[in-house]
Amino acid sequence: MADQILDAKGLNCPLPILRAKKALKTMSEGQKLKILATDPGSVKDFEAFCRTTGNELLESKQDGDVYEFLIKKTA
Numbered sequence: 001m002a003d004q005i006l007d008a009k010g011l012n013c014p015l016p017i018l019r020a021k022k023a024l025k026t027m028s029e030g031q032k033l034k035i036l037a038t039d040p041g042s043v044k045d046f047e048a049f050c051r052t053t054g055n056e057l058l059e060s061k062q063d064g065d066v067y068e069f070l071i072k073k074t075a
Contacts, residue, residue, distance in 0.1 A: 002034035002070060003027065009038045009066060016042050017049050020071065024055065027073050032058065035069040042067050 006023050008016035016037045023033055035046070043060060046069045050057040059070035 001032070003031040004033050006033060006035045008042075009036050011037065012039050013041050013045055017045050020046070020049070020069075021053075024071070024073050029073055029075065031073050033071045033073065035071065037067045037069070038065055040067070042069070046071070 004023060004027060006019055008019050011019070016035060016039060020033060020035050027033060035042075039045075046057060046060065049055070050071060054075045056072040056074050057069065058072050059068065061068050
């Protein structure tokens with residue numbers, strides 16, 4: 001279950017990542033952010049984002065043309 005949901009549908013790189021980064025700054029450690037995106041490149045973008053920031057990518061799935069990501073803030 002997400003503590004916050006970010007709707008980034010219709011946005012292209014790098015906007016979903018930038019919006020997620022901004023949202024995570026307002027969250028406490030251990031909270032979860034769910035991101036909804038339609039940019040196919042966001043799959044690799046969020047994998048790289050989590051790898052470089054230390055946040056944990058708990059889930060990455062596709063439902064039709066919408067990509068869903070669940071990120072746990074770890075730092």
